[in-house]
Each structure stands twice: as C-alpha cells, then as structure tokens.
Amino acid sequence: MTFAVRRHRAHPGPGEPGDTCSRKYPVAEFRPANTGGDALKAQDTAPDRRVRARHPRGLLTLWSIEMWERFSFYGMRAILVLFLAASPGDGGLGLAPHVAAAVFGVYGALVNLLALPGGWLADRVLGSHRAVLWGGAVITAGHCVLALPVGAAGTCCGLLLVAAGTGMLKPSVSTMVGGLYDAETRPGSDTATGAARRDAGFSLFYMGISVGAFAAPLITGFLGERVNWHAGFGAAAAGMLIGLLICLRSGGRLPDAVRRPVRTATPDGTRSMLGACGGALAFAGVALGVSMLLGRTFTDGVIQAITLLTIVIPVVYFTAMFRAAGLDPVDRSRLRAYVWIFLAAAMFWMIAEQGGSLISLFARDHVDRSLFGWEFPTSWFQSLGPLYSILLAGAFAVLWLRMGRRQPSTAAKFALGLCGLGLATLVMAGAGLAAADGGRVSPMWLLGAFFVQIMAEMCLSPTGLSVSTRLAPARFAHQIMSLWFLSVAMGGALSSQIVRLTTVWSDATYFAVLGTAALLCAGAVAAGRTNLSRLMRGVS
Template structure:
C-alpha cells in the first residue's frame, strides 16, 4: 500500500508529483502578473479624471518596459539570495507574499501615484524572489541526465503559466472596464493569494527540493551582505533625491538611464562568472561561453515579443475593430490571444521534443524561435500599413499572436531547460536569474524603441524590428554546430579548473 501511494504521488502526467505543486503556484502568480500587465499601460495613459495617470503613450511604453525589465533584473539577486541565504523553497514563499502586498497597494482607490509606485516596487521585489527559484525547483525534480523529460516537464510547467496568462486579461480587463482600474488590480491580489495557498498545501510533494541553500553564507558573510545591501539602498535613495532636486528628472530620462544600467549588468555578471575564482571545470566554462550566444538571441526575441502590453495593446485600442464573432471585447482581452494558442500547442511541442530527442539542438531551436518571431512583425508591418486608411479587423492581431506562439514554444521552454542544464553547480539558481535577465534586456530596449516612431512610419517601425530578429536568427543558425560542441553535452566531467 505504501509503495503504491508513493508511486501515485510521483506521477503528474508522467512527471514528478512536485511538478503539480509548482504548476499551480506559477499559474496563479502568472494570473496576478498578466492581469496587472493587461491594464497597466492603458491605466497609465488614461486621464486623471478617468482615474489614470495621464501619461503619453511613448512614456507609458518606456515605463512599462522598464517595469518589466526590473521584474527580471531582480531575478538575479533573487537567485543569489536563494543560493546563499533562504533556499529556493522559502524564497518562493516570501516572494509570493510580497507580490500579494504589492497588488493590494495597487488596488487602494486613492488618487495619488504613491500607492501605485509602492505597489510596483513590491511586485518587482517579490517576483525577483519567486520567478527564478520556482523554475530552479522544476529543474531539480529531474535527474541531471534526463534531458528529454526535463524539456517536456518545463513545457508542462509553461502550460500553467499560460493558463493564468489567458484567464487574467479577460477577467481583469472586464473588471477594470469603465475606469474601475483598482478593482482589476484587486483581482490580481486575489490570484496571488490563491497561488500561495496552492504552494503551502502541496509543499510535501517537493520532497525537500529547494529546502537548503546550495552554498550557504557564513555568519560573517551574512553580516557583510546585510551592510552592503543597506549601503546600496542608501546610495540609490541619495542619487534619486539629488536627481529630482536638480530639476532634470523625468520618467523618460529615468527609463533611458535604467536601460543603460540593465544592459551593463549581464556583461558584468558573465565576466564575474568566467573571470572569477569559482573552481569551475573546463566544461562548465565552455558551457557558459556557449550560453552567452543563446542569451543574446533570447534578448532580441523578448525585445519584440514583450511589446505586446504596450505597442500591440495600443494598436488594438486605436487601430482595430474590437469585435470577435460579433462580440465586443476590451483591448486587454487581446492579450489573451497568445496564451490561448500556447495552451493548444504546448502538448504538441512537449511531445515533439521527446520524439526528436538530441537530433535538434538547443541553438537550432533558439534560431528557429527567433526567426519565427521576426516573421510575426512582418505581419504587423502589413497590418499597420492597412490600418493607415482606417480601423482593421482584430483578426490581424490574432494572426500575429499565432505566429509568435510557434516562436515562443521553440525558444522559451527550451531556454529554461538549457539554462538549468548548462549552469555551473555553484550558480544553479543564479543562472536561472540570468536567463530572466535576457527578458530584462529585451524589455528595456523594447521600451526605448518607441523613440524610433519619431523618425519613421509605424509600418517601417515594425519592419525594422522584424529585420533585426531575422538577421540575428540566421547568424545563430550559422554557428549552431559550434555552439553545440561548446556545450559539451556528452563528455565526462573534467577536473576542476585551477583558480
């Protein structure tokens, strides 16, 4: 009887039972995240009389881009904290609690931006703790050499993300309609609370995964870390205060400065990993070097893909007839197209990766995903050209999101898996944070691309971004064989490299 129970507990569509716990937690966390994202830009551009912030669309694009970037930027220290202080399990728990508090702050119906700023800040911090570490725990559910099932497991995990992403824009968009913004934000808070409940109830299925930090700090190191963190916060506070007092601060300037900082962070961190004394093996160093190429490809991918909550949302609002099958929809509902298609095609891709095994390499999958994503903006360029003479059917956006789905499923779940696989042992959680740093780079640069619209037409804007993605995909494909060799997936571990 006991053995039979244990066998049942280990099965979730043929995967470890702990995947179900992480699947449900991520589903509700993503509901809260995508619910907020579906209305944030339109909330920002709405007039103060309508309960919004009254920003221009260009400024809103830049700020939403930086907000998205910061969400992923803090994934890097979030992974470090899990590796060195909390362990992944507690990092996810604390992150969820902080996220919930952030959404509650956003939901307070006060006519001031203070609660909005506080809410966004808390969501950023909480997501930095939760997002990289829950993905790390998924990777640790599988044996190191079980690559095919790990890829399939991440695809199933990705399904949970997109169930939340599909439901959230519909529910939150409907609640926020009629300028009921804070009611929509409140629904996001409820979603995160449900995620925390799921996590607490299913904790025993994780069987100790993430309980212990991979490389716990000594008491002296913890004191040093605390003092350093306080010093950094103080320096940032003083710098922002001085900048504001100088009279030169603006949201657009802040977004530009943050973009430059975000671009510098992965450069510095890759240098830290490769040039520091971490007793990495020769194979680990080679894998990190190969990963840099995949990182750049992913950043270009997200630069285009994550324009959905700004550029594509405003396009839906101003350029399309918001009607599907004769039913009126909100602009936020268009954000549900992409996850709907993902839920349809995730099982197909999960089975495909198992069937193909090692015959298609990770670099080849990345190149295909990036190329397809570029094609989606070729379609957008045509749609924008047609929209210059009047509103067009919202089915054009449906087509764009359908094309993007195939690119996303070729790159994103595989990116999570390959990051877990290529990460040096001492940097497991941190490397997952570095994977989400590619989102940060893409989001911040994508937010700045709105400046191009001052110098070119909307169709030319979309076509320019499409060409960048397609050219980058062809370059990556040309070097795919060399990168596969650098990944050293079939070699015995080498001796530790000299410090």
C-alpha cells in the same frame, strides 16, 4: 542503462506567454540500471510502485498557488500599459504612449532583476515555503496599493512591491515542486519511473501557469476597461490572496523537507549579498541623479537607471566568471559561446516584449474589436499567448522527441526563433500599414502575429533554458541560470528605450524596422552556427 534526472532550480519566467520560458528542462546523466533482483525483491517493490504511480499530495497545493499567482501577475500586466496611457478623465495616469510602454518594459526588467536577491533569500535564509508566504504577502500588498486611486507615486510603489514579491515567490514554488519528488525518492527506486513521474508532475504544474495566464486578462481586462481600472487591479489582488490562503491552509500537505526553513547563509555570504545589492542601488541612484541633472524627468531617469543596471550586471557576471581561476579551456570556450547566446536572447526579448505594450496600444486604437455587435476589451488579446502556448507546447515536445538526433542544433533553433519573431513583427508592420488611413483593421492581424510569435518562442525559450544548464561550468551553474533571466531583464529594459522611436516613426515603419532587425540577427546566428557549435565544445 537508465536515465536519472538531476534537478536544477527554476527561476521566474521570462517572456512567459504562459510562463513558457520558465519551464524546467532537466539535464540527463547516465547511471547503471538496477537490473538484478529476485522474486522476493520484486514482491517487495510492487506495492511501492503502485503507491508511487500517484503524484505527491502536495502537488495540487502548489498547482493552485502558482495558478492564482500567475492569475494576479498576468491580470495586472494585461491592463497596466492601458491604465498608464489612459487619460486622467478615464481614470488613468495620462502618460504618453511611448512612456507608458517604457514603464511597462522596465517593470518586466525589474521583476527579473529582483529574482536574483529573492532567490538568494529563499535558498539561504527563508527556505522555499517561507519565501512563498512572504512573497505572496508582498505581492498582495502591491496589488492592493494598485487597487486604490493613489496616483503616480502610489502606482510606482505598488509595482515595486509586486516585483519584489514575485522575485521571492516565483523561483521558490518551482523549487518546491521538485522537492515533492525528492522527498519521496528512496534508495534503489526505479530512476526511470521517478524521472517520468517528475516530468509529468511539472507538466501538470505548468498547466496551472497557462490556465492562470489565460483566464486573467479575460477577467481583469473586463473589470479594468468596463468598470474601473482599480477594480481590475483589485481582481488581481484577490487572485494572489486566494493563492496565499491556499498556501497557509494547505501547507500541511507539503513534506517537512519542503517546508523546513534554512539557515545556510554565512556572515561572509550575507555581507557579499548586501554589498552587491548596495552597489547596485548606489549605481542606480547615481545614474538617476545624472539623468535628472541632464534635464530628464524622474520617470525617464528611473527608466535610464534600470536599463543601465540590466547592462552592467551581466557584464560584471561574465567578467567575474572569465577571470575566475581554475577554469579549463573547455569551460572558457563554452562561456564565450554563451555570451553570443545571451546577446541573441536579449535581442529576442527586446522585441517580444512589445506584445504586452505597443501592440496592446495598437489594438486599442486601430483594431476592430466588435464581436456580434459588442466591443470586447483590448486586454483580451493578451490571452492569446497563453492559449497558443497550451495548444503548441505539447506539439513541440513531441516534435523534438520524434526528431531525436535529427532535430536542429541550439544555434539553428535560436535562428528559427529570431526568424519567426521577425516574421511576426512584419505581420504587425502590415497591420500598421493597413491602419495608416486612420481606420480599424481586422483582429486577424493580431491573431496571426501572436501565433507566429509563440511558435518562435517555443523554438528559442526552452532551448535557452536547456543550453544554459548544459554549458554552465559546474561551479557557475546558478550564475549561468541567473544570466539567462538577466537576458530577459535586459531585453525588457532595452525595449523601454527603442519605443521612443514611435514618436518619430509610424507604426508600420517601427514594426518593419524591428522585424527586419530580427531577421538580420537570425541570419547572423545561422551563418555563425558552425563557429558557435565549435565554441560549445560538444554541447549540441
């Protein structure tokens, strides 16, 4: 028997240290091997195999586009919370630290929320190639707005543009990579070889993600903190512009099947999507209005509205799926299991999102950043996640392969991920305690915390993507994948709520409470792993 791989559409990367959680984890299915053939047939296929040993010529194009897009995304993200919290005299917006961290959280939530309509546009209206072009143009426009001294309103507009563009571009690039290999697939070809080439191609592709995410904070962070915040945002705009130009100039390397526009949206489907988007906007508007009537500021109202949206949308998704006719008992049981997986993932991302916001502010104020007599930028710590991801991803892949059937179950991996996250957060609690006297602590605290956190993410994030494809009923495959990324959105939005506790708790107490909560959640998942496995009905 040989394995053939059925491709699932990738979505934007949640909690990406280097887009870790956006990796494609195909689902294998058994097909009979083609073991027959004679000498003449072998001679006919030998040249084909030599040609197919090389990757499609469009892979380098997509690698470059994704690398520069991630450069722009993570470059802006690395300095965003620092810019929001910097005083107006230093060129920032002067927001309180907890408000700056809250804005950072809801921005991450918005990126994942807008991937839902963005993915629909790419699938049903624009096609992947045009979605990448339009998405890249919108992202570039957003970064250009941020590169100008346009104040709070302009910053909000720029962030919305970047989030909307990312929602169109990010799912489409990953889909196009799979399309390169689909376009070369021929009847009777060696499926095992094709699967291996596809996996190797995605490994190369996601290396570009990690490279861009690693390099971005080093460049935009230096420009933003040492020259001007808007110079850092301008570097992010330049990165996306380079990626957009590569897409325009090298698009001829892509096969026609990948570049072809689509027009599969039916009038009823279009009305349904417009109705869903209109309903979400109306709900957010009502929530914003009520919040402001209760005396909250506009910024607080937006944060509350987006947070409620990230809670209501998954509830609607799950309710619609459970009420759908025709689901057999196995599918319903697996959906119930996925509810618990969703909640555990949201808990994970709620705490993990602190790495780009509160931990960055902690590093600015309480970490000794001297290096040979020179103080390096705070945002450089944001390169640790992608660096660790590059170093650890291969090791974890080899570990799971070698363990085979002896590797931990899905519930056990989730428990390990939450436990690791709790330990990493407790490391930060120790750093907060060491800095309680007003001094600066060693950067080793952050190096250790990020290392443990990325190890935890390696346990939970790829597992969550994989189990999402395996638990999903056939008719709800895309909805379940959307729910996985909605868990990232919910986590980011909830993080914008809990950061308010920093106004009443010290750093040490805040991180200690979060770390303890993660450990308790890990214990609950571990204790319930037998029941969860029973609900999953044969999915390990």
